[in-house]
Every structure is written in C-alpha cells, then in structure tokens.
Amino acid sequence: MARREIIDVDADPAEARRRRIRRFFRLGVPILGVLMMAAALVGTALYSYSVNRRDALVLARDLIEALDQRAGSQVSAYLDSAADAVRILAYAGGGPDAPASETIALALMGARPQLATLYVGAEDGRFMMVQRSDADTLDTKRITIGPAGRTVTWTRRTTDGTVRAIEEDPADRYDPASRPWYRAAVEGNRTVWSDIYVFFTRQSPGITVSRVLPNRSGAVAAADLDLMDIGGFLDTLKVGATGKAVLVDGDGRLVAVPDIRAMPRPDGDALRPARIEELGDPLLREVFDRVRIAGEIHGAIEIGGNRHMVSAHPLRATLRRDWWLLLIAHESDFVEFVAANNRKALLLSGTVVLLAMAMAGFLVWQAYSADRNVRAVRRRQRELERQGAGFTALGRLGTLADPGDAAALRRAMEIAADATMAHGVSLWRIDGERLICTDGFDRDNRGHVSAAAIPLDHCPLFRQELLAGEIVATGDAETDPRTSGLAPYLRATGRRSLLAVPVRAGDRTLGCLWIEDGAGDVGVSEGFARLLGKLLAPGFVAAEAHSPAAEAPVILEVEAHGSSFDPPTLRSAAISVERDRLQLQEIARRGLREEQVSAMRFPQVTVLVLRMADDVALATGNTAQTAGIGEIVAACQRAAERLGIRYLKILTDQIVAAEGFDGNPAAAATRLAAFALEMDAECDRLFTRLGRPPGYAMGFDTGPVMGSAVGFGQVVFNVWGETVRVAGAMATAAPSGAIQVTETTYALLRNGFAFRVRGAFYLERLGEMTTYFLRGRL
Incomplete structure (x- = not known):
C-alpha cells in the first residue's frame, strides 16, 4: 500500500522551496562556516601534533644514541685506565722486588682514583702491592723471600704520602701464585679481565685486570678496579624524566647501576653481584630478555601496553667483554610536552571557535528573527486572505x-x-x-x-x-x-x-x-x-x-x-444525538411514524463485537480440553452472567454482546468494557498457551439499534442497525489483540478507563469520528 502523504494545499511549492533556500543561506551558511573553522583548527592541531611528535621522537632517538656513545666511551676510558696502569707497571716496574715498582705503583694510584689496588707477584711468592685504604691513604704490602725466609711487611702512609709506620705480619700466608688473576694471566699470556665480584670491605662491585711481565717468566702485574664510579656516572645520565641506565653482562649479572646499594647480594659468607631479575623491575627484565633473543636494539618498542625508547648496545668491540649498556625511557618523557603544547593550542583554538560560534549565533539569531518576522507577515497575509475568502463566503x-x-x-x-x-x-x-x-x-x-x-x-x-x-x-x-x-x-x-x-x-x-x-x-x-x-x-x-x-x-x-x-464531551454527545436524529429522519422519510415501526428502537445501546481471526486456534483442543472456541464461549457466558450482560450471541466467528436497553448508557458501557477486558485476558491466555500470536480483536460502538423478538417456538431477541455494523467494523479494523472503540463509547467510558487515540473513522452521513484503543481500567 502506498504511503499516505499530508499535503498543505494552501502552500505554494515554489515559495516553500525559496523559503528553504533562504533559510539555508541565513541559518546554514553561518553554522557551516563555524563547523568548517572548527574542523580546520582541529585538523591543524592534529597535523601539528603528529609532526611535532614525530620530530620529538627523532630528537629522542638522537639523544639516546648520544648518551649511549658517551656512556660507552666513559666506561671504555674507565676500564682502559686500569689496563694502562697494569701495562706500565709490567713494562717499567721491574718485578716485585724492584724499588721502581713501588714508586711507579704509588704514582699510578695517585693519578687514578678509580684503582683500588695495584700489585705485582711472582711464582715463588714474592709480592708487592699498593692498596688504597678506607681513609684514602696508600699503603704498601711487600712479601720478600731471603736467606732468613719469608717476610711480610706493611708500610703505612698518611694522606700526604709520609710514612707513618712499618709493620711486619708474620701470620700473613698470602701466595699470589695461587690466585685466579695470576693463573689466568699466566695461562693466557695476555691482558686478562676477571668476572665481576664484590669487594668485601667496601661492599661495592669490582673487577681485576692482569698481565704477564714481558721477559720475566713467572711475574704478573694486576690492578683491582672499583666500579662504583661507573654507577655514579650512569646516575648522571638523564634519560628522560623516568629513564634508566644499566650496565649488565651477558649472563644477567649487574656490572653497574645508579643505585649502588642494589648491587651486593649475600652468597653464604661472601657477597656476589646482583642479577638483573633481582632488581624487581619488570621493564628491565623484559628488555634484557629481548636482548638475549634479538640482540642489539635501538628504537621504540611496546612493553605492557606502553611505548618505550630503548637502546641496548654491546661493549664487546671496545672492552672485549660481553657487557651490555641498557638505556630505557618512556616515550611520553619526550613527547609529553608536545601533547601539553597541543592541548594549549587546542584550548586557544577552542576560544577562537567559541568566539566564532557566538558571532555565528548572533548572525543566526538575526537571520532567524528576520525570517520569523517574514513568516509572521506572510502568515498574517494568509490569514487575511482566508478571512477575506470567509467574508466572501459569508456574503453569499x-x-x-x-x-x-x-x-x-x-x-x-x-x-x-x-x-x-x-x-x-x-x-x-x-x-x-x-x-x-x-x-x-x-x-x-x-x-x-x-x-x-x-x-x-x-x-x-x-x-x-x-x-x-x-x-x-x-x-x-x-x-x-x-x-x-x-x-x-x-x-x-x-x-x-x-x-x-x-x-x-x-x-x-x-x-x-x-x-x-x-x-x-x-x-x-x-x-x-x-x-x-x-x-x-x-x-x-x-x-x-x-x-x-x-x-x-x-x-x-x-x-x-x-x-x-x-457527558464528558459535547462533541461526542452531539454525535450520539445526531445519529439518533438521523435514524428518526430515516423513519419519517419512509412515511412512517415511530409507533408504526414494529421492531423496538433503542436510542443509545453499547454493542461489543469479538472477532476471532485464527481458525486453527479456534479448533485446537485435545482429550483434556474442549476446542478453543468452546473455551472462549464458556468464558463469555460466565462473564456475562456475572456482569449482567443480557444480550450475548455467537455469529460464525464473531461474538456479539449488547447492553443499554434500560436507558442507562453509561452503566451499560461500563459493564461491557469490564466484560471486554476480562475476555481480552482470557483470549490472551488461550493464544499464549497455544504458542500462537493473538488471533482476535474487539470493537465497540454506542448508538441507536433496532431490536425484535424473532423465531418460532423458542423465540429469541435480535438487534441490528448501524451501531452493530460500526462495532463490527471497529473489530475488523482493529489490530490483533486490540480493543477499538468509537468516540461515542469513549465519551461514556473516559472517566473510568484508560485509552489511547487510534485515528479517524468515517461514519456515513456524519463524517469522520475519532477512534481509541481501550487499554485498561483506572
């Protein structure tokens, strides 16, 4: 069915089109301008943010690369100074007994504060060592082998190098040839670095470098290097606001960290360097695991849903050690200022947009006011034209x-x-x-x-x-x-x-x-x-x-x-009176008087028609139940008897009930409405039990009917007329499961029942009347 369209026949389509165009230019253009400005500002802000963020990340990568190079150079120089000191002592010292070895060692220790100890030992047990004490003085230990046997002597000095005491320690049984640094240098015949260990007295990490003296078989020079200063240097590296710098070996042992207190870990009676997983930092552990899998890393990676700038650089080429320098920082440390600046720019742009919106709103208000005034003038003109036409019609x-x-x-x-x-x-x-x-x-x-x-x-x-x-x-x-x-x-x-x-x-x-x-x-x-x-x-x-x-x-x-x-509405009362008057006119038009009509005429009777539309449901039943139609009819009879409904008949697939023969239309309509709601509930239960959609509908009307006793033998009373036909039409036109009433019935029930407007219904000789859906009792 084609959709119905409501058309204002008084409106000029061309004028309506021109009005829409004017409204667009008066209202739409300013609004569109503001939207375009806002879109341009937002687009500019997004582009600026994207470009600035990209440039900031490039600078961040350059910064981390520079820090990586600086840290690598610093660590290399730090370790090379110890190796150079050992090489000088080996080539120029002359062995553990040579007087020059102590002089050179004292000079090297004074020039290189990172050296904890510098010493040289021989295979037969001879040994010379210059050691930095806790008071930052340089003490010398010398083991000599002479005719009198083995002698261990300590020379204690003040901070200015003056000898303050010379002591012998006969209980010292130290043998350099049994030490790992000695054996590794002799076996390798080259500069050898030990593993990381912890100085027991200082409880700081350290490492030993040693090498064989040239042309002096059995003598080895060595130095102990304190790595605490490397941790201090790493602490000075500002890798963003929350960045970290860590030096770790290939097995996960920490070489240097900014917090030196995190380095030593108890291992029985001794101390050992901590492993990276013992720091309790999942970010460092995740980065190191990726390094062990993928090797060297430079760039941004995502960890735990956050992006980080990472540099994992091996120091094997410069130190010939499997050490890794890890630099890690949150990406937001480098781009947060871009987001902050972008927010400020958006705030300023929003202020501009608000000003533009205010200006556009003023223009729209002016345009709307002008358009409203024009519409008012035209509306008044149309009213005057309508009233002029009305006066013309009145004149006729x-x-x-x-x-x-x-x-x-x-x-x-x-x-x-x-x-x-x-x-x-x-x-x-x-x-x-x-x-x-x-x-x-x-x-x-x-x-x-x-x-x-x-x-x-x-x-x-x-x-x-x-x-x-x-x-x-x-x-x-x-x-x-x-x-x-x-x-x-x-x-x-x-x-x-x-x-x-x-x-x-x-x-x-x-x-x-x-x-x-x-x-x-x-x-x-x-x-x-x-x-x-x-x-x-x-x-x-x-x-x-x-x-x-x-x-x-x-x-x-x-x-x-x-x-x-x-009655509730004069219009509804008038329709009822008018229908009664029209019926009397029809009787008079046929040349009859009212008393000549053999059938009884009732001026205001309410008629209910219950229409059943589901034939299958009406016939459905089993041995325990009657058919559906039987259940409905039985329920109708019980309800009619209880509510005092005197007229109840079944006609094919319809049940007709009527009341109001005693001249009390409001009470009759109320009883029939209660009857309809009760039957609605009964039918709904039936169709729900059968698993079928509602296959019924009801219609109401109130007006004049004709009635007469008919039949032979057992006489029955029958009613007919326009009201019965209209009630049937209401039931036919109602949706499934609905109760549709005419305006005259609504006028009698509106104070005691709930309704919803349905639409218009055309009644012959009276025109359109409003119909309603009965929803329930108030």
Whole structure:
C-alpha cells in the first residue's frame, strides 16, 4: 500500500522551496562556516601534533644514541685506565722486588682514583702491592723471600704520602701464585679481565685486570678496579624524566647501576653481584630478555601496553667483554610536552571557535528573527486572505440573519472555523442567566453541536466583561480567573485557549462568538469575529421576537471547582444525538411514524463485537480440553452472567454482546468494557498457551439499534442497525489483540478507563469520528 502523504494545499511549492533556500543561506551558511573553522583548527592541531611528535621522537632517538656513545666511551676510558696502569707497571716496574715498582705503583694510584689496588707477584711468592685504604691513604704490602725466609711487611702512609709506620705480619700466608688473576694471566699470556665480584670491605662491585711481565717468566702485574664510579656516572645520565641506565653482562649479572646499594647480594659468607631479575623491575627484565633473543636494539618498542625508547648496545668491540649498556625511557618523557603544547593550542583554538560560534549565533539569531518576522507577515497575509475568502463566503449566505435558517448558521460556523484556523467555533446567546449554544462546529471532525447551556453564575468575571462588551482572550482558560468557570467545558472538548467576542445590538450584549484553540493571530481573529458578530446580531434580535426553540437545552451542570461535565464531551454527545436524529429522519422519510415501526428502537445501546481471526486456534483442543472456541464461549457466558450482560450471541466467528436497553448508557458501557477486558485476558491466555500470536480483536460502538423478538417456538431477541455494523467494523479494523472503540463509547467510558487515540473513522452521513484503543481500567 502506498504511503499516505499530508499535503498543505494552501502552500505554494515554489515559495516553500525559496523559503528553504533562504533559510539555508541565513541559518546554514553561518553554522557551516563555524563547523568548517572548527574542523580546520582541529585538523591543524592534529597535523601539528603528529609532526611535532614525530620530530620529538627523532630528537629522542638522537639523544639516546648520544648518551649511549658517551656512556660507552666513559666506561671504555674507565676500564682502559686500569689496563694502562697494569701495562706500565709490567713494562717499567721491574718485578716485585724492584724499588721502581713501588714508586711507579704509588704514582699510578695517585693519578687514578678509580684503582683500588695495584700489585705485582711472582711464582715463588714474592709480592708487592699498593692498596688504597678506607681513609684514602696508600699503603704498601711487600712479601720478600731471603736467606732468613719469608717476610711480610706493611708500610703505612698518611694522606700526604709520609710514612707513618712499618709493620711486619708474620701470620700473613698470602701466595699470589695461587690466585685466579695470576693463573689466568699466566695461562693466557695476555691482558686478562676477571668476572665481576664484590669487594668485601667496601661492599661495592669490582673487577681485576692482569698481565704477564714481558721477559720475566713467572711475574704478573694486576690492578683491582672499583666500579662504583661507573654507577655514579650512569646516575648522571638523564634519560628522560623516568629513564634508566644499566650496565649488565651477558649472563644477567649487574656490572653497574645508579643505585649502588642494589648491587651486593649475600652468597653464604661472601657477597656476589646482583642479577638483573633481582632488581624487581619488570621493564628491565623484559628488555634484557629481548636482548638475549634479538640482540642489539635501538628504537621504540611496546612493553605492557606502553611505548618505550630503548637502546641496548654491546661493549664487546671496545672492552672485549660481553657487557651490555641498557638505556630505557618512556616515550611520553619526550613527547609529553608536545601533547601539553597541543592541548594549549587546542584550548586557544577552542576560544577562537567559541568566539566564532557566538558571532555565528548572533548572525543566526538575526537571520532567524528576520525570517520569523517574514513568516509572521506572510502568515498574517494568509490569514487575511482566508478571512477575506470567509467574508466572501459569508456574503453569499443571504439568509444569515434569519433565525430559522439553521443550515446558514451552520455554514457560517464552518466558514469562521476555516477562516480563523480554530479547532472549534461556537455561537452562544444569552438567555437570562445562561449561555445557550445556538450552534457549535468542531473543525477536527466536521461535526456540529447545539442545544447546550452553561450557567453564567459559575463565571461571574466572564459574565461581567461579556455584558460590558469586552473581548475575553486567554491562552489558558483554566488558569485565567475570568474563564476558569468555563474550563470544564473546554477541557472536556480538549481545548485550552479561548477568544470570546460579544455579539451586540446597540449597547446590549445578545450573546458571544467563541473561537477555541485558534491557530491564527489573535488580533486578526478578533477583527473577523467582531465583524461576524455584527452579521449575526440581526438574527439574535429577530430570534427574541419569536418563541423559544422547541428543543429544550441540555444544561451543563458546572461545579465551582472545575469538575468534568456529564457527558464528558459535547462533541461526542452531539454525535450520539445526531445519529439518533438521523435514524428518526430515516423513519419519517419512509412515511412512517415511530409507533408504526414494529421492531423496538433503542436510542443509545453499547454493542461489543469479538472477532476471532485464527481458525486453527479456534479448533485446537485435545482429550483434556474442549476446542478453543468452546473455551472462549464458556468464558463469555460466565462473564456475562456475572456482569449482567443480557444480550450475548455467537455469529460464525464473531461474538456479539449488547447492553443499554434500560436507558442507562453509561452503566451499560461500563459493564461491557469490564466484560471486554476480562475476555481480552482470557483470549490472551488461550493464544499464549497455544504458542500462537493473538488471533482476535474487539470493537465497540454506542448508538441507536433496532431490536425484535424473532423465531418460532423458542423465540429469541435480535438487534441490528448501524451501531452493530460500526462495532463490527471497529473489530475488523482493529489490530490483533486490540480493543477499538468509537468516540461515542469513549465519551461514556473516559472517566473510568484508560485509552489511547487510534485515528479517524468515517461514519456515513456524519463524517469522520475519532477512534481509541481501550487499554485498561483506572
């Protein structure tokens, strides 16, 4: 089915298109400009951040590479100084007994503070050693072998080199030939470096370098090197804000770390260098593991979800040792300033965007105001055109002043509603202390209502202004003290605003014209209503000369505190009265009097039709249960008996129930609504048990029906008529599982049940009426 489209026939498509174009240029261009500016600034910021971040990382890599080279050179120079000292002592010292060996050793120790000990030993046990004490003095130990045997002598010195004591130590059994440094040098016949160990007294890491003296078989020169200064140097390397620099050998033993206290680890009675995993730093351990797998590393790697700048450089080429210099730093240490600067730039850009938005907002506001003013002028122009057309149509009603021409008055109300775009227009005349509705037109459903009355003593302020010839205009009648007494009427019809224009003849107020929920300009509608009132005033004057209308008005009892009218809406009541009147007219049109109709005519009966659409579900059953239709009929009979529903029949796949034959339509409709909700629950349980979607629907209507006893022998009562057909149509048009009611039934039930608006339904000879879904009881 093609989709329905609502088209405003009064609108010019070309003008609407031009209006959209103008709105785009007035509103869209400034907004688009701001969005483009914001996009450009954001794009520029992102590009700048990307470029600056890339350049910062390049500089960071260059910095780490420079630090790596500097650290490698420093470590190499540090170790080379010890090797040079050993080489000088070996070539120039002359052996452990030579006087020059002590002199050279003292000079070398004074010039190289990183040396802890410098010594030379022979295979026969002769030994000379210069050692740096804890007081930073240089002491000499000499072992000589002479005719008197083995002698161990210590020469103690002050800080300025003056000998302060010479001591002998006969208990010293030190033998240089048994030491690892001696054996390694003799076996290798070259410069030999020992493994890292910990000086017991200093508890700092150290290493020993030794070599054989040339042309002197059996003599070896050696030096002990304290590595603490390398750790201090590594501590001075600023590898970012949180970077680390570590020197480690290939087996994972630490050579130097910034924190020297982390180096020694107990190993029985001795101390050993710590391993890298014993530092408790997972980052260092992960980097070292990758070095052992992949070898040398330079660049950025991701560890634990974070990116780090890493340099793992081997010192094998310069030191001929399997040592690795590890430099590690968080990438954010080098690019955080870029992000901070970018945030500041974005903040400044955001300020610019806000200023641009403020300027664009001002331009948009100006454009919107201008466009709104243009629309207001055009809307007023259209209203004037509509009202001009309305006056033209009113001019064609030659009998408007004739109080007996009800058709002309109805047409005038329709013209007024169309001209003012109001939801409702009604004409009221003053009859003593009452306002009597001469005619009221509901523009939503194109229906008329009349013969209703409102006591004026319930709205004294409104009465006062009306009799004084003042116009009463309010956007909310319920809160306005002048019209609060009329709020129940307006609320019942779904209206809120009211424009009441007095109809006057001379200085007398004969009645008033109501414009309810008008969509047009109040001033324009007021002018139209004044002129229409002047056209209607002669009819009121003429009506005063005639007797009152035969039809007695239905007085709307309004309570002082704004309770609802009964019936709930005049429009729904009018539709019900109109349907009854049309049926009487049809009887009269056929030349019959009401008493000649053999069937009984009931003016306001509520009819419910339950339609079953699932044939399979109706026939479903087993040995323990009856068929589905049997369950539903049995439930209907039980509910009807309990609620007092007197008319209940099954016709093919429909069940028809009716009530209201006793002249109490509200009570009858309430019982049928309770019956419908009970059957809805029963049917829902049935279809849920069968595992099928709801295959039923119900329809309600209230209006006149015909009824008669039919049949032979066992006589049954049967009803028919338009109300039965409309209820069936409501059931047919309702979605599965829904209860659809007409507007007349809704008017009887609205105060006790919950509803939801469904849409419009066309009723022959009356036009469209609103339909509702019954949802539950309040």
